[in-house]
Amino acid sequence: MLTTRHGVRPLGPPDLDAFLALAGRDPVVNVFVDYRARTTTLEPRWLGGEMWGRFEDGELVAACHVGANLVPVQASVEDARAFAERALTRGRTVSTIVGPQDAVQAFWNGVARGWGTPREIRWNQPHLEISGAPAVAPDPLVRRTTRQDMDELYPACVAMYTEEVGISPEYGGGAELYRARVTQLVNRGWSYARFDGDRLVFKAEVACASPRAAQVQGVWVPPDRRGEGLATAGMAGVVELVRREVAPVVSLYVNEWNAPARRAYERVGFRQTATFATVMF
Structure with missing residues (x-):
């Protein structure tokens, strides 16, 4: 051609x-x-x-x-x-x-x-990677989610998306499509969470993966449980599971201004390897 x-x-x-x-x-x-x-x-x-x-x-x-x-x-x-x-x-x-x-x-x-005119531009988003064992003890209660977890998992995914992007994924009739995406990740074994009793207190997903790497997205802790170290230990758990079951290198990118998340990732052992940018409409 x-x-x-x-x-x-x-x-x-x-x-x-x-x-x-x-x-x-x-x-x-x-x-x-x-x-x-x-x-x-x-x-x-x-x-x-x-x-x-x-x-x-x-x-x-x-x-x-x-x-x-x-x-x-x-x-x-x-x-x-x-x-x-x-x-x-x-x-x-x-x-x-x-x-x-x-x-x-x-x-x-x-x-x-x-x-x-875009809705928002984020010019400076550190791209982070980890290719070895996490530097902190993984939370042993982090596990793959199942479809039986959807009553807790789906609202958490909506809350995370809304907080991160600034608009609900259900806006304009998108609820069915977004629920299907969450369900797809669960079925694929790419959705991870930690529960206190019946309540979800940490979650993250693998967005995409190849034989050489996996990219994590959707890291979230409920606002009233932040500051307890759940994200740090939870991400260590995700890294351990993903490196064992999905791909040898785990990556993600984070907003420059999200200092708590960046500190958590650094404690786990993530290191910056590139800088991303995002233009959103």
Whole structure:
């Protein structure tokens, strides 16, 4: 297939090996797109969008996931600008731009004039990783959740999302879809929690995973139980379980201003390896 202006074209199943090699240059930072590629084989109907590739002399040098989330992959500033130019020809269909800070900033500078005013921009989000045993004792009560936990788990997921994003996932009739997503993670064994009696007091999920890394999201403790060390011991428990059962490296990214969470992750043994940015609409 011929490439378009600036060497950019949509990728498909024949490009899967080249794409996985590209993502594999930084398999932890790129775990989301690696996961999406492996689970969809880059088939557009399964992607729910497109994966764009940028080529130089016939070689894939950068990519861009364009679905509900737009995610640059191994993109230089020049690559991000080329993807932005293509994006301007189709208008905004994404709800979030997220990924390595320099690429996101370059992409946003290229589309800002045509994509409208974002709801929020978070330019500085430390990307953290841990590849060994946690530095603190794991909470032994952290476990995988089951569908029998949904009465406690689902409201906690809604509360976390609303607190983190600033809008409820149920807004505009999204409750059924969001409940299905939570249930999917439970069924996959990617949802973890700690209970005091019947009450959930800590939770976290694996958002995506590859053979080399897993990305954690949705870390949450009820407001009245914060400051007790539940997040630190709970995350140590999640790290232990995920490294044993899912992937050898655990990653996440956190807002710069979330000092309590950053302290908890540091105590567990997470270290910053990159900086992300997010533009939300």
